[in-house]
Amino acid sequence: MHQACSNEDGYSFRVSSKTVMIESASQQYFSSALPNGASHIADQDSDLKSNDAQWVCPKICLQARGLMKRFGGQLILDQADLDLRHGDVAVLRGENGSGKTTLLNILTGNLEPDSGEISYRSSSGQRSYRFPRAWWQELNPFDHFTPEYVAREGVGRTWQDVRLFPTQSLRSNLTIAARGPESDSPLAPFLQPRLTLQHEARLNAEANEMLARLGLSGREESSADRVSLGQSKRVAIARAVAAGARTLFLDEPLAGLDQAGIRDVLELLSSLQRDTNVTLVIVEHVFNLWHVESLANVDLLLQNGKVTRHDRKLAGGSTRAVLPSVQSNAQTSFRQLLDDDLIVKEEPLAAGARLIRVRCPNAARADRSLLSVRGLRVRRGKRVIEWPDARGASGLDLDLFAGEVAFLQAPNGWGKTTLAECIMGALPAESGEIMLDGKPLDLLPTFERAQAGIRMVASTDNTFPNLTGREVLGLSGAASTDWLSKDLLRRRVSNYSGGQRQQLALASSVRETRPRLQIYDEPFSTLDENALKRISGLFRPEPNSAVLVVLPFTTLPSQQEQES
Amino acid sequence: MQYFFHLLIYFQIYCIVAMSLNLLVGYCGLLTLAHAGFFAIGAYGYAVIRTTTELDFVSTIIIGMIISATCSLVLSLFSWRLKGDFFVLASLAVQALIYTMIYNWADTAAPIGSLLNMTNGPFGITNIPGPSMFGVTFEEPSRFLIVSTFAAASCFLVLRTLQNAGWTQALFAMRDDELAARGLGKNTRLLKVQAVAIAASFAAAAGALYASYVGFIDPTSASLDEGILMLCMVLVGGLGSLRGSIAGAAVLIALPEVLRLLNLADAQAANIRLCVYGMALVAMMRFRPQGIAGTYRIE
Numbered sequence: 001m002h003q004a005c006s007n008e009d010g011y012s013f014r015v016s017s018k019t020v021m022i023e024s025a026s027q028q029y030f031s032s033a034l035p036n037g038a039s040h041i042a043d044q045d046s047d048l049k050s051n052d053a054q055w056v057c058p059k060i061c062l063q064a065r066g067l068m069k070r071f072g073g074q075l076i077l078d079q080a081d082l083d084l085r086h087g088d089v090a091v092l093r094g095e096n097g098s099g100k101t102t103l104l105n106i107l108t109g110n111l112e113p114d115s116g117e118i119s120y121r122s123s124s125g126q127r128s129y130r131f132p133r134a135w136w137q138e139l140n141p142f143d144h145f146t147p148e149y150v151a152r153e154g155v156g157r158t159w160q161d162v163r164l165f166p167t168q169s170l171r172s173n174l175t176i177a178a179r180g181p182e183s184d185s186p187l188a189p190f191l192q193p194r195l196t197l198q199h200e201a202r203l204n205a206e207a208n209e210m211l212a213r214l215g216l217s218g219r220e221e222s223s224a225d226r227v228s229l230g231q232s233k234r235v236a237i238a239r240a241v242a243a244g245a246r247t248l249f250l251d252e253p254l255a256g257l258d259q260a261g262i263r264d265v266l267e268l269l270s271s272l273q274r275d276t277n278v279t280l281v282i283v284e285h286v287f288n289l290w291h292v293e294s295l296a297n298v299d300l301l302l303q304n305g306k307v308t309r310h311d312r313k314l315a316g317g318s319t320r321a322v323l324p325s326v327q328s329n330a331q332t333s334f335r336q337l338l339d340d341d342l343i344v345k346e347e348p349l350a351a352g353a354r355l356i357r358v359r360c361p362n363a364a365r366a367d368r369s370l371l372s373v374r375g376l377r378v379r380r381g382k383r384v385i386e387w388p389d390a391r392g393a394s395g396l397d398l399d400l401f402a403g404e405v406a407f408l409q410a411p412n413g414w415g416k417t418t419l420a421e422c423i424m425g426a427l428p429a430e431s432g433e434i435m436l437d438g439k440p441l442d443l444l445p446t447f448e449r450a451q452a453g454i455r456m457v458a459s460t461d462n463t464f465p466n467l468t469g470r471e472v473l474g475l476s477g478a479a480s481t482d483w484l485s486k487d488l489l490r491r492r493v494s495n496y497s498g499g500q501r502q503q504l505a506l507a508s509s510v511r512e513t514r515p516r517l518q519i520y521d522e523p524f525s526t527l528d529e530n531a532l533k534r535i536s537g538l539f540r541p542e543p544n545s546a547v548l549v550v551l552p553f554t555t556l557p558s559q560q561e562q563e564s
Numbered sequence: 565m566q567y568f569f570h571l572l573i574y575f576q577i578y579c580i581v582a583m584s585l586n587l588l589v590g591y592c593g594l595l596t597l598a599h600a601g602f603f604a605i606g607a608y609g610y611a612v613i614r615t616t617t618e619l620d621f622v623s624t625i626i627i628g629m630i631i632s633a634t635c636s637l638v639l640s641l642f643s644w645r646l647k648g649d650f651f652v653l654a655s656l657a658v659q660a661l662i663y664t665m666i667y668n669w670a671d672t673a674a675p676i677g678s679l680l681n682m683t684n685g686p687f688g689i690t691n692i693p694g695p696s697m698f699g700v701t702f703e704e705p706s707r708f709l710i711v712s713t714f715a716a717a718s719c720f721l722v723l724r725t726l727q728n729a730g731w732t733q734a735l736f737a738m739r740d741d742e743l744a745a746r747g748l749g750k751n752t753r754l755l756k757v758q759a760v761a762i763a764a765s766f767a768a769a770a771g772a773l774y775a776s777y778v779g780f781i782d783p784t785s786a787s788l789d790e791g792i793l794m795l796c797m798v799l800v801g802g803l804g805s806l807r808g809s810i811a812g813a814a815v816l817i818a819l820p821e822v823l824r825l826l827n828l829a830d831a832q833a834a835n836i837r838l839c840v841y842g843m844a845l846v847a848m849m850r851f852r853p854q855g856i857a858g859t860y861r862i863e
Contacts, residue, residue, distance in 0.1 A: 107749065110743070110747075146746065147743065147747045148746045148747075148749050148750055148751050148752070151746070151747055151748060151749035152749045156747065156748070157747055159744070163741050163743070163744040164744075165736065165737045165740040165741055165744065165745075166740055166741075167736065167739075167740055167804075167859070167860055168733070168736055168737070171737075172733060175730075175733070176730075176733050176734060176736075176737045176745075176748070176750075177748045179730040179733075179734070181749070181751065182733045183730040184730050184731050184750065184751075184755070186726055186729070186762065187732040187759055188729060188730065188731065189725050189726065189728070189729040189731075190725065193725075196729065196730075200728075201729070239748065240747075240748070243747075243748040243749055244749065265715075436767065448807060532772040
């Protein structure tokens with residue numbers, strides 16, 4: 001890392017002046033598009049110069065040294081060092097449990113490391129935090145290591161589950177972020193009423209303009225919980241930038257998105273990189289990594305508690321792939337799920353979804369379906385999901401046969417989880433019929449459906465955080481504990497990473513005899529490549545049972561995509 | 565007519581209470597049972613100062629509001645770390661603390677308002693002077709109505725101005741997702757301290773008005789029953805809405821009066837009133853969880 005910096009020192013002056021030009025462009029961009037946050041972002045470079053002497057490399061905006069973090073006795077970060085520079089678009093990679101989320105939480109002020117030092121560089125200069133912090137430091141009201149103080153140093157983040165303010169409009173989500181501390185005072189509207197009104201009017205206008213740039217013109221007053229996932233992810237990114245984020249950590253920004261959503265988010269990230277020189281650090285799932293390949297100029301590898309930085313930029317301005325192509329890895333992972341000798345049949349389903357049926361070649365298709373869904377309509381809150389087909393008829397029809405594994409892929413908002421939960425009995429059907437082996441399930445509560453042979457692994461909250469891994473597997477009657485290390489099985493699930501929890505939930509579903517119908521809701525999310533290899537056996541067809549896997553549209557390539 | 569004025573005064577005092585409580589429950593998502601405690605602090609502050617000193621009406625109310633806002637730090641410090649059910653329990657502890665303090669800070673040998681006998685314990689404080697300004701006394705209901713109308717309107721205007729300000733939007737953000745709000749640079753601890761202090765000071769103003777109108781105050785003003793009644797006004801009226809608070813106060817002030825028309829014995833009427841409160845709350849939670857005019861519902 002130091003080598004890389006010192007190599008670039010030779011052209012640091014040139015880079016610095018170029019950066020000023022970029023900042024000028026960003027100032028124009030933000031002043032026309034983003035409220036506040038914005039206004040102070042663009043002035044940073046001049047302020048930064050005064051502190052250059054304190055930094056090894058003048059472009060660095062975040063520096064971490066010797067970060068240590070333990071969870072439940074396990075060392076997650078071990079003397080980890082990290083430098084981030086202005087304009088970096090870094091992809092943070094690492095296996096499940098390697099500490100990606102921990103590192104992200106630490107750098108954004110959500111978690112304190114056990115020891116080490118973190119320095120942020122912002123418009124107000126440099127701020128360093130040394131850990132462990134003394135108790136008397138916490139008494140100083142202006143020197144806390146918390147998300148709000150780190151955010152004021154120009155560090156923002158987005159969450160995998162978006163976390164827009166659901167009761168507020170899209171415009172309010174942006175204006176709330178854009179207001180500085182002085183505008184958040186309850187005295188402001190009384191002491192400076194006219195100025196406050198003018199300020200609010202300007203913020204609203206700028207937020208409207210920003211929403212127009214995001215393609216959300218006319219949706220300014222829409223409640224944030226009424227827009228699609230792709231739209232809300234774009235607003236979340238814009239909100240973080242509006243709050244003044246100069247370094248932005250993105251936790252799975254493409255998770256759960258369909259093709260259109262992915263394209264829109266990538267366009268926004270690309271424009272941020274191009275026009276504003278914001279530093280981006282992206283944590284993304286293995287299936288989606290290839291989407292961000294074209295944006296990235298830095299790879300951050302988290303391994304054995306240490307971070308290794310690989311710059312892709314070469315002297316001539318071209319880029320080089322430091323790591324193996326992740327696109328090929330994703331496709332390899334998919335192929336591993338399906339043996340070559342299996343019969344794969346793809347068929348369209350209502351409302352733009354598709355069903356990929358996988359069957360053993362020698363297995364005869366049963367006459368009667370194992371699961372039969374007829375004319376299903378389900379109410380979820382105020383919305384009734386009807387799954388209209390091409391002819392406009394409402395109500396979902398679906399048949400699954402014994403010996404099949406069916407991958408149901410559908411766009412966001414289609415009702416994938418709703419369907420799975422309705423089959424399981426967690427949501428009542430508005431109308432229609434669900435039958436297992438010819439017997440109607442309508443009146444059966446969830447536990448009786450489980451006794452009848454339907455099991456489900458939900459996409460979230462699918463395990464018990466206060467139990468140990470071994471206790472969870474014992475409780476679920478899992479056949480094997482081989483998937484997780486003994487050390488991991490001894491620990492409480494609350495100390496597991498997201499990927500490890502998902503592995504545990506999937507391991508809990510493995511039994512000596514497969515249930516009649518096993519449902520998995522987005523089982524691949526948060527899993528790394530090794531874990532994907534491990535779970536491939538779950539999706540191999542067996543004669544007396546069926547498996548239904550519901551997935552977002554982008555997870556598996558279609559047959560045409562595979563052939564091409 | 566006097567009776568109607570009397571009801572109107574009660575309604576306006578409880579409007580202030582409900583609007584201020586809505587600032588915490590509806591705007592910040594902090595479900596508190598301690599509001600009656602701050603109401604009582606304002607009432608006792610007014611009673612003690614007015615019975616022992618010559619201080620004027622307005623200054624006394626302002627001092628009561630400052631004392632209540634200072635005491636509210638106990639509750640806001642709890643709100644820094646506790647959420648949901650645990651915060652409700654903490655607010656219950658604060659309510660019990662204030663009630664116990666008022667009930668026990670008494671010594672019959674010492675004069676009322678002295679350090680040994682600040683509240684006169686369970687006997688309460690009597691003969692509290694009514695409002696008087698510019699040489700005019702406002703003790704008659706018809707005159708007091710002017711004072712209470714002015715106070716309720718001022719409270720409404722202040723909260724109405726705040727409702728459209730960035731501060732309230734920051735409260736909404738904190739209520740919806742505190743971590744996300746902090747990630748955007750919002751100092752949620754400071755926001756909570758400000759909101760709790762403002763709400764407590766308005767409750768204290770209402771308490772002072774109550775004490776000055778009734779002329780008597782005792783520890784039952786700080787009881788849990790009072791706190792629940794105040795919370796009912798907000799829940800029935802609707803969270804996050806000033807109009808809702810006014811509607812809630814109107815409904816719960818009018819309800820006993822409607823029952824009075826049935827000519828029931830006092831003991832029966834009191835019990836039936838509680839039953840009707842309970843049924844109204846259950847029906848509201850089932851059929852209209854956001855209240856009469858609310859914009860937000862507690863999940």
